[in-house]
Amino acid sequence: MKNITHKLFLVLFMLTLTACGKDEQKNETIDVQSSVDQTQILSNLRDDFAGDPERGKRLYLQCRACHSLKKGEPHKIGPNLYNFYGKQAGSQERFNYSSELLDSKILWDYDNLDRWLENPQALIPENKMVYVGMRNPKDREDLIAYLLIETQ
Numbered sequence: 741m742k743n744i745t746h747k748l749f750l751v752l753f754m755l756t757l758t759a760c761g762k763d764e765q766k767n768e769t770i771d772v773q774s775s776v777d778q779t780q781i782l783s784n785l786r787d788d789f790a791g792d793p794e795r796g797k798r799l800y801l802q803c804r805a806c807h808s809l810k811k812g813e814p815h816k817i818g819p820n821l822y823n824f825y826g827k828q829a830g831s832q833e834r835f836n837y838s839s840e841l842l843d844s845k846i847l848w849d850y851d852n853l854d855r856w857l858e859n860p861q862a863l864i865p866e867n868k869m870v871y872v873g874m875r876n877p878k879d880r881e882d883l884i885a886y887l888l889i890e891t892q
């Protein structure tokens with residue numbers, strides 16, 4: 741009897757170890773920038789904003805081939821997005837924007853960014869960002885949370 745209890749304990753112990761290991765792995769892959777006060781950045785948005793930046797990081801995989809986010813990083817097919825939020829469309833230096841995007845004169849506030857991500861061609865027809873759009877509003881909210889934290 742004592743032997744069985746002992747074995748049971750061991751099994752439980754191993755299970756706990758495996759579970760912890762998995763958690764650790766998860767934290768490693770999802771390393772959303774922590775040096776900025778995330779709550780402060782996101783609390784400036786809508787009152788009911790509930791974007792999840794960690795989920796947004798995964799959605800950003802759809803953008804990563806064309807955009808960089810950090811200060812000083814080179815443009816890719818699309819412009820580097822450092823500090824773009826709150827600025828007029830087409831403000832990143834030394835990027836060759838389409839005249840359609842430049843002429844739009846829109847401001848990257850929350851609503852315009854949300855509409856852009858939902859369907860770029862509907863917001864600015866003939867712009868040159870080749871992206872079909874993200875139709876799920878919750879996905880866009882999470883992606884925006886990630887974008888705003890990572891580009892400040």
Ligand code: HEC
Pocket residue numbers: 800802803804805806807817818819821824828829830831832836837838839840841857866867868869870871874887
């Ligand atoms: C195939 C490449 C490509 C993909 C994928 C892509 N973009 Fe773009 N993006 C561009 C290009 C090119 C432009 C400039 C468009 C123009 O000048 O008409 C742009 C412009 C932008 C702008 C406006 C920047 C400014 O300075 O005004 C934002 C914001 C943006 N993209 C965000 C995103 C996000 C977020 C995603 C992922 C959901 C994404 N893009 C996916 C290529 C891409």
